[in-house]
Amino acid sequence: MSIILRTRGVGRRGRRTPGWAGFTALAALVLAIGPGMAAPGPEAAPDPAAVAESHGRGAHARDWPLSNGDLTNTRNVTRTAIDSRTVKDLKVKWRLPLEGKPTFAGVMASNPIVVGDTVYLINLDSDVTAVDKETGKVRWKRVFDSPSVGPNGVAYSHGLLFGTTFTGVFALDPATGRTVWTRELIPAGQGGIDVAPHVYEDTVVVSTVPNTFGKYVPGAMGTIYALDAATGKERWNFNTIKDGDLWGHPEINSGGGTWYAPALDSHGRLFVTIANPAPLPGTPEYPNGASRPGPNLYTNCLLAIDSRTGKLLWYQATAPHDIRDYDLQDPPIVTTTQVNGVRTEVVLAAGKMGKVFAYRADNGTPLWTLSVGTHMNDEGPLPDTPTVVMPGILGGVETPMALSRGRLFVPWVDTPSTLTATGGLQLPDYSVGRGGLTAADVSTGKVLWKRDLPQMALGAATVANDVVFTSTFDGQVFAFDTATGKTLWCDKTPAGIISFPAISGNTLFVGAGTPGLSGSSQFELIAYSL
Template sequence: MQRVPKAALLGAGALAIVLVVVVVLLVAGGGSDNDNKNAAAPRGGATQKQGNGDQGDAKPDASAKPSLTGSALPNGDLSNTRDMKGPITSGNVKDLQAGWSLALGQESQSQYGSYAASPVVVKGVIYSQDLASNVSAIDLKTGEVLWSQQYASPDQGPNGVNVGGGRVYGATADSAFALDQKTGKEIWSRKLIRNAGEGIDMAPGYHGGLVYVSTVPGNNGKFYGGGTKGILWALDAKSGKKVWSFDTAPTEKWSKKNEDINLGGGLWHTPAFDGSGGMYFGVGNPGPFPGTDDHPWGSSRPGKNLYTNSLVKLDAKTGKLKWYYQVIPHDIYDWDFQNPPILTKVKGRPAVVESGKVGYVVAVDRATGKLLWKRAVGKHNGHDKDPFYASKGQYSKLRLNEEIYPGRLGGVIAPMSTDGKYVFAPVVNNSVTFTGQDKDQATDGQTSTGELVAVDLDTGKIKWKVEFPTPAFGATTVTNDVVFATTFDGVLHAVSAKTGKTLWEQQLPASTNTGVTVHDNTVIAPAGLAAGQGQTPAIVTYTLNGK
């Protein structure tokens, strides 16, 4: 899972190249007309203006069209639809006007920028986490910081918080935590990593009195070292006590003698929850990749390498496996299947839609995990079957020094959204050329473009596509008939959900790898990457008619 400026970021893998590649790929964004009216978040607890409202149990189906105003969930609802209701439509989106701007200072930064989360809003208060794991409560109307809990624990992202039961749930680079929603005071903290090579970078799930947080096989110091893996933990929401765990990469089943070499799995994003006790999540890739000199093409880890590159359904209360769908076995190219699954319907049938860096969007039956349709998006150039060849030992069909699409920074890196008719996927077209078996013996393409693709939920066919000059590293968000997307050059795009026609664009104060949150008449747009001269990372807002 290679990371780049995130929020969408990449998966787990070679990390070192990130900002270097980013600067090369950047089409420098311009400045902002917004004044930075508020300084960076103050330290320590502060006053509060919000109530306790636990609105974490939103209705699960996109087809039910629940009102998400006040939703406390990172992806809008328990179904991860990112379909957020409010007055913004294709007819008035052009009337959005700049509101307040909150600077993201040095204390917000990791080596991957300042921000990679989807802020959540409850009763007029934004709950926000930066890439140093610091959490703030911010007044939606004014941008005033109400309280801040400082952790100074940089991670790679994507991260973020979840709110429910009067608590704010999040994670640092090594521990899950709960804060008092009114004051920001820490209630509990639970260390989850097993060794110094593991980390955490996701917004927790919260449902039914449990908090769900996964480790990943890497952190800011090292990524994808042997003997690391992603383990999903269910924690008691009130105490942080460990209730159950699920090993997303049981490496002892791949090869007991190579457990110290093999690694993988983990979650990047919040699981989805249905109304029948089921939870769904996507899993990152295995490693080492492509392999090692002694074990080329992943031969240290023979077989499918479950449950990597898979969509998994568990019983949310017990952690018992219900089913899995593996999009590609024995991955050798860092093709995570990592995005938050979307619960929706396909031809009236309850379904789950998932995507990832592998460059596919798939729909499966929610009850059985049976594939309903599978659609390639973005650029592919004939290497999709390479992992299958590797799993069968057909190494003569595999070659180093070949350009591969999608690359480590390509595919569908960020969360999708749906309006119940189409699913809107942000795509990155970037290649990689492996010159050796080590993940760091690779050259990423020096050009990178983006796409926004609308896929018909019933058929899996592409309805329309918008092409961008820079990568679409940020999640999409839909409200009524408007789809919001961001590109790495710091441009916020609003397009028609029906046609893909551009309705409105805005230059953010810095580059971004983060999508936006829509709450009522307000668009909250983090821009967390100072990748060009004069750029100032900040969270900015836009409101209808400036009100």
């Protein structure tokens, strides 16, 4: 059930610092869920050339400079020879061992980026490595030794490389790894940072989360920060919990924040998907989340924020008063499609509730909703007796979608959880997990085809021309025909995959950085090339 709301905004603006010039384009993001209503004021017309540059990659048209490729989060490349005819010829070009102290998630859960002749990646210790794109040789490595659960990441813009530790943000010289600036955002033990930076104009956006390695910190609230890209100085911040006292019980409750990059549209609207409230499902004293009455805004919401000021323009709640860990967390996508015969900018969003939502980008009007995967006992209060719920806490749409030529590609996970009104929030038996990839018409939400996969689809969707790639927890990488879903290519990596690939030129970069089902510790970044 969705909640439609209007607001005048609660952003907090910092002192504007001198920034870099120009690059006024923004690109859109799709966040869906909850019929959104908004009343933004008049907006200046964007510069068409800047918009075109933003929605693409501008000077980096052949690169992958952001976690999802571009500002609209499409995960789609066309300037490559990889297509349905050539994909069968992909072969391993080089392998780079991935280093780091493995957490329960392994050593890598992020998206490498590619700029020019260099691949940049970050591990779950927040250590950054620069790698020669052609040879796989390490050029430099910067050690931060700041463990994160991910998905973290790096981003490139205006000649700087941006990343996060578990408590702060940094900018590096991409040629040497030298520190340009750092900024601490959250004290140790009060939460963390798991998200890849997103860079637009001369601004870097990140978010804190209210948990540390899966344990929620009572009283903690996720906050979105916009920083000057040149200096790291704060421009504005936005508290993702509307009620500052955490619904009356700050000694128990927490919530909010985001763990994937937002998106930007051509009117300067920043779309952000927000994570769940806690505790989940409840406690013996407060079953079914009774310690946090009401919809628990802005958790599990899509926010539309003025990217220049931090003012909230509108929001939508997709899973109000969540008790099943149904984050609206997937990175939104922005595109243009036909709505009642008129070309209209829309945003697409999805989350762990196993649903995809399409909305008008200007005001959040709902267009369609698509359910993916298995749904069982996924609404209403939970009973005191153990109840099997699907999607479970590791389920639904966990990792990024992709968009190409009017088709939306949605990776999804089917794993059950057994919950009660007061508990049961435990990770499932990974071996029973399954997944799939669904292709849908972006105008209608109609399913075009669906492929079931042998394991959890935790490797996102990524498109090269008429080929869509995805990967599974057991280390398999698949390529499907975007029009039919026909399998075109498959390879098996030595470890599991929960990171997301990048494509640059004629090369696909895949990180196999989690033990998966086999328990393998042979973690590698693999370059597949024609």
